[in-house]
Amino acid sequence: xxxxxxxxxxxxxxxxxxxxxxxxxxxxxxxxxxxxxxxxxxxxxxxxxxxxxxxxxxxxxxxxxxxxxxxxxxxxxxxxxxxxxxxxxxxxxxxxxxxxxxxxxxxxxxxxxxxxxxxxxxxxxxxxxxxxxxxxxxxxxxxxxxxxxxxxxxxxxxxxxxxxxxxxxxxxxxxxxxxxxxxxxxxxxxxxxxxxxxxxxxxxxxxxxxxxxxxxxxxxxxxxxxxxxxxxxxxxxxxxxxxxxxxxxxxxxxxxxxxxxxxxxxxxxxxxxxxxxxxxxxxxxxxxxxxxxxxxxxxxxxxxxxxxxxxxxxxxxxxxxxxxxxxxxxxxxxxxxxxxxxxxxxxxxxxxxxxxxxxxxxxxxxxxxxxxxxxxxxxxxxxxxxxxxxxxxxxxxxxxxxxxxxxxxxxxxxxxxxxxxxxxxxxxxxxxxxxxxxxxxxxxxxxxxxxxxxxxxxxxxxxxxxxxxxxxxxxxxxxxxxxxxxxxxxxxxxxxxxxxxxxxxxxxxxxxxxxxxxxxxxxxxxxxx
Amino acid sequence: xxxxxxxxxxxxxxxxxxxxxxxxxxxxxxxxxxxxxxxxxxxxxxxxxxxxxxxxxxxxxxxxxxxxxxxxxxxxxxxxxxxxxxxxx
Numbered sequence: 001x002x003x004x005x006x007x008x009x010x011x012x013x014x015x016x017x018x019x020x021x022x023x024x025x026x027x028x029x030x031x032x033x034x035x036x037x038x039x040x041x042x043x044x045x046x047x048x049x050x051x052x053x054x055x056x057x058x059x060x061x062x063x064x065x066x067x068x069x070x071x072x073x074x075x076x077x078x079x080x081x082x083x084x085x086x087x088x089x090x091x092x093x094x095x096x097x098x099x100x101x102x103x104x105x106x107x108x109x110x111x112x113x114x115x116x117x118x119x120x121x122x123x124x125x126x127x128x129x130x131x132x133x134x135x136x137x138x139x140x141x142x143x144x145x146x147x148x149x150x151x152x153x154x155x156x157x158x159x160x161x162x163x164x165x166x167x168x169x170x171x172x173x174x175x176x177x178x179x180x181x182x183x184x185x186x187x188x189x190x191x192x193x194x195x196x197x198x199x200x201x202x203x204x205x206x207x208x209x210x211x212x213x214x215x216x217x218x219x220x221x222x223x224x225x226x227x228x229x230x231x232x233x234x235x236x237x238x239x240x241x242x243x244x245x246x247x248x249x250x251x252x253x254x255x256x257x258x259x260x261x262x263x264x265x266x267x268x269x270x271x272x273x274x275x276x277x278x279x280x281x282x283x284x285x286x287x288x289x290x291x292x293x294x295x296x297x298x299x300x301x302x303x304x305x306x307x308x309x310x311x312x313x314x315x316x317x318x319x320x321x322x323x324x325x326x327x328x329x330x331x332x333x334x335x336x337x338x339x340x341x342x343x344x345x346x347x348x349x350x351x352x353x354x355x356x357x358x359x360x361x362x363x364x365x366x367x368x369x370x371x372x373x374x375x376x377x378x379x380x381x382x383x384x385x386x387x388x389x390x391x392x393x394x395x396x397x398x399x400x401x402x403x404x405x406x407x408x409x410x411x412x413x414x415x416x417x418x419x420x421x422x423x424x425x426x427x428x429x430x431x432x433x434x435x436x437x438x439x440x441x442x443x444x445x446x447x448x449x450x451x452x453x454x455x456x457x458x459x460x461x462x463x464x465x466x467x468x469x470x471x472x473x474x475x476x477x478x479x480x481x482x483x484x485x486x487x488x489x490x491x492x493x494x495x496x497x498x499x500x501x502x503x504x505x506x507x508x509x510x511x512x513x514x515x516x517x518x519x520x521x522x523x524x525x526x527x528x529x
Numbered sequence: 530x531x532x533x534x535x536x537x538x539x540x541x542x543x544x545x546x547x548x549x550x551x552x553x554x555x556x557x558x559x560x561x562x563x564x565x566x567x568x569x570x571x572x573x574x575x576x577x578x579x580x581x582x583x584x585x586x587x588x589x590x591x592x593x594x595x596x597x598x599x600x601x602x603x604x605x606x607x608x609x610x611x612x613x614x615x616x617x618x
Contacts, residue, residue: 011608012609013608070596073596225563233595236599239601307532307533308602310531311531311617
């Protein structure tokens with residue numbers, strides 16, 4: 001009998017090394033640059049790929065084990081929620097509109113992130129980076145699937161959720177998040193990592209997945225909070241990798257520093273603009289509120305992001321160019337965005353409303369310097385109009401910012417009474433921007449942004465009608481023709497919340513009387529549409 | 530000094546991890562929000578496997594915290610015995 005041999009178990013660091021190194025591919029009959037054409041063309045210099053490390057040292061076997069556990073927990077909650085008709089336990093049917101925005105505007109981004117990381121994972125020559133990118137690609141696909149699955153339960157009961165993939169490629173405001181990811185996907189792999197792993201994951205996903213998901217818990221939506229936190233626990237790994245990849249680039253060669261700084265400037269601003277949607281979800285769309293956008297911004301951007309940039313100062317990295325303007329915007333953007341959507345609810349795929357008096361009171365307390373002064377009077381005016389049966393819908397199309405694609409509704413730094421306009425000229429054409437941040441991004445890469453698919457321009461050019469539509473026919477209604485091309489159910493997916501089918505159904509299912517405001521609003525809505 | 534933080538889902542599995550962090554980091558403070566517990570600490574925070582194992586009375590793999598982790602902030606360093614978060618600046 002052989003003497004027993006005691007095998008020493010490898011420690012975490014050694015295990016990680018054993019499971020990730022040696023996975024690289026050194027080509028034999030083709031030059032490496034031909035097989036990996038992207039990892040040099042951005043100008044980033046890498047001298048030693050072995051210096052790349054995943055700080056969690058997660059290997060594939062551990063990854064499957066823990067992800068499997070997360071899935072089991074998540075699906076147990078989703079099942080229980082469905083079996084108990086959890087949709088009836090949420091605070092208010094208005095809340096569902098935040099979920100509509102989520103499935104329309106956020107879930108497709110998970111799929112884009114999956115594609116982006118699969119691409120980056122293929123094109124790095126370093127095995128550590130490839131393994132990390134491939135794991136993240138799988139994470140993002142998981143997020144797309146679990147979010148779609150969790151939200152499909154609501155789709156059985158509420159309008160505005162049945163056609164999100166079709167809408168993502170067409171509906172005007174969804175071009176904002178879509179263009180962000182298309183910009184990132186069409187960049188090189190290192191810029192993609194800076195855009196998504198660093199700027200989006202580190203500084204910005206906390207704002208989407210932490211206070212908003214805590215808000216979902218507060219509003220009785222156990223299903224959403226569970227998928228949110230399940231996704232966010234992957235995000236903590238992604239954030240950590242985001243810092244790691246930035247440090248890796250900065251440590252590899254001093255020539256990388258200015259390139260990386262330029263990307264940080266660009267992607268911080270682009271990400272900040274995309275999160276405008278989240279700002280308004282938090283302040284206006286959660287009937288029971290946990291914290292204001294401003295408080296969330298202070299916690300996750302100013303404190304957390306500020307700490308990060310103080311840490312990166314040792315490499316010569318400074319805070320992003322638009323940082324101060326973004327911090328000033330914390331007092332304004334949720335109100336300005338809600339105003340845009342209130343105006344354009346006829347063409348949006350969810351409902352809007354004027355906040356109730358106690359909600360306005362909360363906004364006054366949370367925004368003592370701005371809400372009563374700039375935003376409350378407008379909302380009160382809208383409320384009066386609506387109660388008089390003249391709910392305001394804006395029937396003209398807004399000018400869009402060429403870079404972020406948001407209608408020009410943001411105000412000048414230092415003057416909240418003046419809309420901010422910037423413009424640039426390129427090859428004889430004028431382009432318009434909502435801010436210095438968006439103008440700078442365009443000016444640096446005009447050839448990229450002149451290709452932007454801007455919904456308003458496309459509508460005016462006649463590219464957003466069904467093929468058999470004749471715009472010269474008598475009585476042609478361009479708005480209805482565009483909504484038809486969107487495949488929206490006009491009168492169900494859009495318009496004011498008061499009087500909507502969602503509101504009526506929710507009250508009926510819960511056995512509650514319909515508020516008097518609802519029937520009055522419904523008849524007024526009939527006049528408008 | 531910049532603050533580091535870590536947040537977990539507010540559930541039974543997270544409870545010993547949170548207790549261990551508060552025991553090992555005297556300057557750490559925990560804040561509860563719906564569904565969530567966030568722990569802040571100035572400059573550095575450490576999560577020790579041994580402390581969690583004492584609390585639960587069985588072996589604990591630190592990588593298990595991934596299951597209930599919500600978010601964190603700081604440079605991460607992890608080995609079999611501890612996970613630390615820190616800022617230099």
